[in-house]
Amino acid sequence: MSILILGGTGKTGRRVAQRVDRARIASRGNGFDLGDPSSWALDGVTAVYLVEPDLRAGPRLPRFVTEAVAAGARRLVLLSAPRAGEEGHPLHATERAVRESGVGWTILHPNWFAQNFSEGPWAQGIRDGVLTLPTGEGRTPFVDAEDIAEVAVAALTDDRHHGEVYALTGPRAVGFGEAVELIARAAGRKIDYLDVDPEAFIERQTAYGVPGNVARLLTGLLTDLRDGRGADLEDGVERALGRPPRSFEDFVATTTWA
Numbered sequence: 001m002s003i004l005i006l007g008g009t010g011k012t013g014r015r016v017a018q019r020v021d022r023a024r025i026a027s028r029g030n031g032f033d034l035g036d037p038s039s040w041a042l043d044g045v046t047a048v049y050l051v052e053p054d055l056r057a058g059p060r061l062p063r064f065v066t067e068a069v070a071a072g073a074r075r076l077v078l079l080s081a082p083r084a085g086e087e088g089h090p091l092h093a094t095e096r097a098v099r100e101s102g103v104g105w106t107i108l109h110p111n112w113f114a115q116n117f118s119e120g121p122w123a124q125g126i127r128d129g130v131l132t133l134p135t136g137e138g139r140t141p142f143v144d145a146e147d148i149a150e151v152a153v154a155a156l157t158d159d160r161h162h163g164e165v166y167a168l169t170g171p172r173a174v175g176f177g178e179a180v181e182l183i184a185r186a187a188g189r190k191i192d193y194l195d196v197d198p199e200a201f202i203e204r205q206t207a208y209g210v211p212g213n214v215a216r217l218l219t220g221l222l223t224d225l226r227d228g229r230g231a232d233l234e235d236g237v238e239r240a241l242g243r244p245p246r247s248f249e250d251f252v253a254t255t256t257w258a
Contacts, residue, residue, distance in 0.1 A: 015149030047075035138225030166236030187257035
């Protein structure tokens with residue numbers, strides 16, 4: 001089996017690669033460009049871990065799915081998002097392409113990553129000592145990227161996961177204030193959590209170059225948490241792996257905080 005891992009240097013991709021023998025890493029560092037079909041090199045690939053690193057990129061991942069299956073891939077595992085089933089979501093067309101591919105597929109719907117605090121969009125705020133988000137007192141069961149990677153590898157290597165959509169969460173809902181407090185205690189320094197108005201947050205994202213529609217989508221997901229949605233626990237990790245998901249406290253304890 002030859003497994004191709006898109007985003008093989010990213011939060012989940014590199015963790016998948018660490019768990020797979022003879023993995024083929026697709027990243028810009030080795031000449032792969034998801035926007036350039038001439039760089040795809042799909043010969044011999046039997047399974048693919050699919051990740052779209054840029055929600056602004058348009059329909060390139062559905063095209064990749066078609067080409068990968070035509071080249072012989074027989075397993076597809078897509079890192080998607082909980083609302084990707086909705087028309088207008090940036091990953092909606094990709095989910096449809098995977099479901100209609102004619103080969104074995106598994107779709108992962110992870111909740112907010114715990115690693116967003118350490119190596120994702122919130123990491124700079126943690127380093128700066130103030131994390132600013134439009135999430136109010138909202139709580140959510142952050143999922144550890146290690147769990148996501150384990151589920152992905154199981155789906156890439158075991159037929160029993162075909163046709164499954166796994167909703168992946170941690171074992172309990174954690175508030176952002178509590179999360180920051182736990183991280184501050186582990187880091188041994190002061191870190192604050194600051195709630196911000198959603199419109200101000202959208203303006204900040206667009207000032208950084210995020211397209212308005214994407215900024216509103218992402219802000220909407222965060223304000224859902226503010227409004228009390230997104231706190232539900234899901235059983236995807238346990239269904240896929242036969243064990244409970246890792247806790248946020250375990251994530252904090254095993255992470256190095258600068």
